[in-house]
Amino acid sequence: MSDAVDPDRHRPLEHALGRHTDYGAEQLVEADLAADPIEQFARWLAEADERGVYEPNAMVLGTIDPDGIPSARTVLLRGVDGRGFTFYTDHGSRKGRALHAHPAATLVFPWYPLHRQVIVTGEARPVPPEESDAYWAGRPRGSRIAGAASEQSHPIASREALDDRFAEMEQRFAHVEDVPRPERWGGFRLVPQRIEFWQGRTSRRHDRLVFTRADDGWSLERLQP
Template sequence: MTDAEGGPVRAASESLNPAAMRKQYRREGLDASALAAEPMEQFAHWFAEAARDGLYEPNAMIVSTAGADGAPDSRTVLLKQYDRRGFVFYTNYASQKAIDLDANPQVALLFPWHPLARQVRVTGTAAQVPREETAAYFRTRPHGSQIGAWASDQSAVVPGRATLDRAYADLAARHPEGEEVPVPPHWGGYRVTPRTVEFWQGRENRLHDRLRYVRSGDGEGWRVERLAP
């Protein structure tokens, strides 16, 4: 193995060599004839299977953005709602992801369901959800998470962990358990309206099944295309 500059990198054992790490995917394949008519319905089927199979946080998804400078960025967030309109997640509107989305609403999502040898890949456009929708979701959050939304100036540089802990403790004292916590004006949801949704199923010999829904030109329907792995 070599490092980024071509020098040798010593590993504890050969099993730590990523080039030697291989898994043979042997799950049942994916055929277009078995897909639902719309991608969100197909997503619901796969999401339910991921949850039934006990995947840890099956609603975890990678959100990739590109800011005004065109530089890409990715992070993992939690899906909190989905329906025919798209996928919803929540964040601080002053966070880096929100700054990126304000400059460029084009976004990509990835659900990496590795134990099932599956991925769902989404491209689309993100827009803030209405405030009443944000407020309704905020009320369902645990009290600690509500306090945390106030305590963290997400993506800002902080001197240390103690700064966060003090901010949380101060807010928790002002809004004790059982007392309603106001919805932060700087916090809310984004809905990603999909343009494409790809369902990726791992197959033997890296000949994976990749079926992608593409929104029609009039925006009213979908076509399905198979991609080479």
């Protein structure tokens, strides 16, 4: 077998990495922002939904594992108000264990079709059990059974073993309406300390406006792109 390098082998990769996209002229100026960053986020989230962004409430959650290693994954935002950004998971999962060890976390909302991004940084704390109960009760039955069957992030021997556990739970709750919430499953709410709104613009002259929590509300500053 020849050791010669095929010059065409990496061309598709080079094309993808070298692609340039003009982000357009849509701007983000201070005068157009809501005074409250949560309100501004709600505006952008609604606009992302109206303009057809796929899963606009999907966000990348970055955490710090108990051993200090960073990790990230995509989760779904399930609530946002003046208290913060709420999502739900298995507290025994990797992200759950990470947040119990190190509450500091970050959320990234990458709305690529709109050339927009929001980064939220703060601390995530468990929500009260009654909030987790209310959200659990509103989930589709299949999702509740899956949540009860799966110990998220923990190893399992095979896909068949996972399917067997799901079937076991279906049988266990076949004749009852309610699938009880496992104690390990519940919500976290990230209380924001910093929220950055990013709007892509032509020639990399992007707009970056950052809200930082202060004693009397929020301060606002513009960052260089």
